[in-house]
Amino acid sequence: MAWDLSAPVEVVAPTLVGAIVRHGEVAVRITEVEAYGGATDPASHAFRGRTARNETMFGPPGHLYVYFSYGMHWAANIVCGPDGTASGTLLRAGEVVDGVDQARARRGRATDRDLARGPGRLAQSLGLTGELKGCYVLGDGAVTVRPGTPRAPVVSGPRVGVSLEADRPWRFWEADSRFVSDYKRSPRAAAVR
DNA sequence: ACAAGGATTCACT
């Protein structure tokens, strides 16, 4: 059965907490996500309309949107919302639950806790790169996402790392989890408050 | 064609 991700992104995003994302031997239990809208969200890559990079976000839900940032990091999103709404959910952090050895090999030296705590780290642990962009994750593809139950209530709060609309409470994480990034607001965006 | 900035991470002081 296909998991229905076509509800508005701010509704779907919290339901992704607890889900299991798998790529090959490595599987991660998601503990933190962040929702991004389209035309109504200045912080979203899709805010300025459809481009070659964000094309996937405009498509149907259930696909993978991977992008490269800061010249060194990949970040993975699951496209959500109805076809054409250009919204997605960034996988911000998780706990490696399978394939730990391979994940650790990819990550170099890092504690188990830090293997997937952070968007770039999570993508690196799973080996997600631009080659997987647009891949359908609700079927039998190379990358799969299946529903899971959070171990604790899911709470929400301000977004991290974005300079606009940072206060929109579209970041969702599992309460009391050690595998959630507790980054302070970036110094650049610190002016907002 | 060019310049600016980014949904970050890591090492060093």
Add this chain to the structure above:
DNA sequence: GTGAATCCTTGTA
């Protein structure tokens, strides 16, 4: 706590 690394995408000239 502060600063650098590093390259892709986008808007503007």
